Amino acid sequence: MNFPLYIAKRYLRSKSSQNAVNIINFITFLVIVIGSAALFIVLSAFAGLKTFSLSFSNTFDPDLKALPASGKVFSISPKEEEGLNNLDKIANYAKELEERAYLTYKEKSTIAFIKGIDENYRAVTGVDSTLYFGNWGDMEYHGVIGIGIYNLLGVPMSNRTPMEVLTPKPGKGSFSQQGLNAKPYNELPLVISGVYAIEENLDKKYVFAQLPMVQKLLEKDSTEVSGINFKLKEGADPEEARNAIKTVMGDKVLVLSRREQNNTLYRMLNTENLATYLIFTLVLIIALFNVVGAIIMMILDKQQNSKTLYSLGTTIKELRRIYFIQGLLVTSFGGLIGALIGSLLIGSQLAFGWLKITPSLAYPVEYDVMNLLIVMATIMVLGFISAKIASSRISKKLISA
Structure with a gap:
């Protein structure tokens, strides 16, 4: 049997004759348990918030999306279609044409994006699930708006009073060259057939209409689009699909993955997650100074035992190893129990949703084994450093004192 490990386990189980030492050891163990549980809960909560936040944007974002390499639009020929x-890796694709527009109804107005979509768009994205009331309409001048725009403009769902969509006319030169009475913008009367609802920012962003109608509004021909959305077949490799699309479309488009379409949002969420991890790790570093103090107190309390072991032939290196192993055992057991408590709390939240954001919405959390490994690795590394610092106090001078 490993002699230092045997003695360290004995010291771990035994109580000190000094009550103060027992209290310090208990507090040290409790701090490690609470710290590791808190770190795991926070990481799980941020993982849940990340998934929850991305679920909003992913409603409109396809698996892959082709965007123009330069400019706002590109042409897709019948041969390319x-x-x-x-x-063979593409299940379906949908064309779209998007541009900023001025929306007005009676005396109210706002700025949003008019998005022309073809008949495949709802099958390629999850936009169907966002429809709050109404329908997608079956006539040319029907459109769907976000509930934010609906509330702001107060547009009724009636054929008698359409909403006006205005976009600047493309082209060069001054307005005077087009005639004194010429309007500098194109108009589109749009009857609202449905309203979608996702989250506040997206609810004020889009107006959906039929692609040919938006192409006409923006004075584009039937081959010009601002993007193509792709839905991959199940099990298809995104990188292989991207290369296949590039082969067909050439260098005039950029093909972006779902992550690349929301690169800024991903970076922000990852930065927040990292910052939170570092803050809680700093708290753990401060807390694990208790381990150093507890081991030093144990060294002083077991000084006579150490003298006896030294007299029996135990080397200084082996004595240091005893207290080093003891520190590792305390931190590893504390971290394991803390992670277990954190897992039970996260599991109960997933099962019962006892913590609510709203009466109908449970706080989003996500149980990830990787977070569990991160917590245990953090505790073990910090415990290793703490135990090494404390056990280095063992010296021949201390034993001889």
Whole structure:
């Protein structure tokens, strides 16, 4: 049997004759348990918030999206469409044309994006699930708006009073060259057939209409689009699909993954997660100074035992190893129990949703084994450093005193 490990386990189980030492050891163990549980809970909560936040944008974001490499639009020829239809990794694709527009109804107005979509768009994205009331309409001048725009403008769902969509006319030169009575903008009367609801910012962002109508509004031909949305077949490799799309479309487009479409949001969420981890790790570092103090107190309390072991032939290196192993055992057991408590709390939240954001919405959390490994690795590394610092206090001078 490993002699230092045997003695360290004996010291771990035994109580000191000094009550103060027992209290310090208990507090040290409790701090490690609470610290590791708190770190795991916070990481799980941020993982849940990240998934929850991305679920909003992912409603409109396809698996892959082709955007123009330069400018706002690009053309897709019948031959290229045929090539996309023949790709075995693509389940479906949908064209879109998007531009900023001025919306007005009676004396109210706002700025939003008019998005022309074809008949495949709802099958490629999850936008169907966002419809709050109404329908997608089956006539040319029907449109769907976000509930934020609906509330702001007070647009009724009636054919008698359409909402006006205004966009600047493309082209060069001054307005005077187009005639004194010429309007500098194109108009589109849009009857609201449905309203979608996701979250506040997106609810004020889009107006959906049929692609040919938006192409006409923006004075584009039927081949010009601002993007193509792709839905991959189940199990298809995104990178292989991206390369296949690039082969068909050439260098005029950039093909972005779901993550790349929301690169800023991903970076923000990852930065927040890292900052929170570092803050809680700093708290753990401060807390694990208790381990150093507890081991030093144990060394002083067991000084006579150490003298006896030294007299029996135990080396200084082995004595240091005894207290080093004891520190590792305390931190590893404390971290394990803390992670277990954290897991039970996260599991209960997933099962019962006892912590609510709203009466109908439970606080989002996510149980991830990687977070569990991060917590245990953090505790073990900090415990290793603490135990090493404390056990280095063992010296021949201390034993001889």
